[in-house]
Amino acid sequence: ELHEMSRSENLTPFNLSALVVAAVFIIVGLPMWWKTTTVYRASLPVEKIDALSGIEIAYAVAIDLVGPSATSEVVQRLKTLLQDDNSKYLVGQPKILYKLSVSNPVDVPAESSLNRLDDELNLIEAGRFRVHEIPADFPAVNELKSLGKDVWIGCHRTIFTTNMTVSLQRIAKLISNLLVGESLLQRSYRALFANQEVQAQNTKTKSTTAVRSKPSYQLSFSLLNSDPGDKLLRWDIKQTVRDTLIPFLQRLNRVSTFSIDSQILRYVDLGATPKYDAENKTYFLSFGDLPHTINTVESRLGTFVSSNPSLEFIVYVPPSSQSPLCIKDKKGQKVAHNAFMSPRWGGIVIHNPSNDEEAVSVPTGLIMPVFISQLKLLLGFVKPIKLSDSTFLRPHSSGITDWELDGLMLRRCVENVATASAALTSLTRLLEKVKNMVIADHIQTLTATAVESIEKCAAELRAGHLLRALLLSRTAVESAETAFYDPSMLELLYFPEDQKFAIYVPLFVPVGIPVLFSTLAVLRRLRKREELEGSKSQ
Secondary structure, three states: OHHHHHHHOOOOHHHHHHHHHHHHHHHHHHHHHHHHHOOOEOOOOHHHHHHHHHOOOEEEEEEEEEOOOOOHHHHHHHHHHHHHHHOOOOOOOOEEEEEEEEOOOOOOOOOOOHHHHHHHOOOOOOOEEEEEEOOOOOHHHHHHHOOOOOEEEOOOOEEEEOOOOOOHHHHHHHHHHHHOOHHHHHHHHHHHHOOHHHHHHHOOHHHHHOOOOOOEEEEEEEEEEOOOOOOEEEOOHHHHHHHHHHHHHHOOOOOOEEEEEEEEEEOOOOOOOOEEEOOOOEEEEOHHHHHHHHHHHHHHHOOOOOOOOEEEEEEEEOOHHHOOEEEEOOOOOEOHHHEEEEOOOEEEEEOOOOOOOOEEEOOHHHHHHHHHHHHHHHHOOOOOOOOOOOEEOOOOOOOOOHHHHHHHHHHHHHHHHHHHHHHHHHHHHHHHHOOOOOEOHHHHHHHHHHHHHHHHHHHHHHHOOHHHHHHHHHHHHHHHHHHHOOHHHOHHHOOOHHHHHHHHHHHHHHHHHHHHHHHHHHHHHHHHHHHHHHHHHO
16 A cells, blocks of 8 residues: 555656746746846936935136225125125025135226227126226216216126225126126026926016027017008018127027028918007007917918927018007007017017008118017026116127126026936936836936036036036036937836736736646645655654
8 A cells, every 4th residue: 555655656747747847937937038028227327316406506706806996805895795695595596606806907098988998808708707997087987977877887797987995885786686697597597496386476577588498599580461452561681680680699609509580471460459549540559469469470470390499570560551550568658669579489569661651661670679689588688777876888789798698608507407407307207117117328328428517517617617517508408308308218108017917917827827736736746755755764
């Protein structure tokens, strides 16, 4: 009986085949399945990306004081005034680090004008300003002082004054609010990061007018002729662009590039019915009518083949039956230049030719400066302000002063860094959420480039090298957004975890259950065999 039992516990060919299948399944099948289904995930600098949220953006601004009153006491007073201005900003926001010094006096020829002196002193790099005290008996100064002004702002990076000690507080305000543009920088930064509720409460028009920072923009100029049968319109937009707009845009080539197109549209009106002012015998559009005109005109403009953000600039010529047509503001007053602007979209100018003219030549030379002023606000320049106790010497020939350009580059630099940091943070959160998302080598390279560029940009800003910082910030935001918007970084391309179980269970259960039960049966036989052999030995 014992012999028969031992024979029954011997391994049969079926048992041996079950063990072989189980061994192949475990040793070969499972590793091969794991290897073939594992996605490639290149390592990303997650720790460095997390550290970007605490990176300090501080811009070093050097100020040279020149003149008899430029003493160490005056330097300390001005530094205190500038720091007091800067102390109201919250922790974590961009900071301005003022570095003041006294420079050697410059010989000022008596016959020089302030404009000529401003040009002669134009050897200052971006991020450095000069407060220049000139003699009170300077011939050009006497003429300007007759207007009641004793502080003058050059079109480069110099502030002129006849008494630095008396005008020190005004000079501090001009440096922080105008030349550097601290308040606009802080508003732009808060608007970039604020959620919708806070943004609606705290963000002012100045921070929402400007378009987002992009390396390139499309500028479209359109002439709208509402009634071609009434008037024949002509405009020499090409020549005006070459003479007026191109010099302006060339000054911005460090910030962005621009492409330009133009068109003439006929039988297109503003979509709003003007009201008649019997007292002044004019037609007018009220402030509430303006948003409706944008919606109507935009649908007729057409689209140009460009992936760049488009800014629209329109000249509208009303028909004789609605001419002259003007625009009134909220207070019912006529708007200067008969123009209005839509934030982040563009601007419209209404031109009223004489009703006696059948062939009208649109004065683009007079209209283009209006478009340029609108474009400056759309790009984020400081809004023109009226100075009660100071004055500007003259506008720059291109329409952009050096300090205006410096302020724009600084704001773009900070915006690029903030946008790149946000894109990298969102990318890491997405990759943590979707564990089986592929991380290709080029994504790793792009993220590493973006992180490195942000770190170098912050270092260059702290050193006062604005142009280098701007170029690095552009590299950072382009690399970060390219990685974030890569086609492989789309969450919908990958199966969620619950769906993976629904796929693998029908595949593995029919194969795994027979193998599992066969293996368990063999193990039971082996255990009984060991027990039998143990009883024999006893």
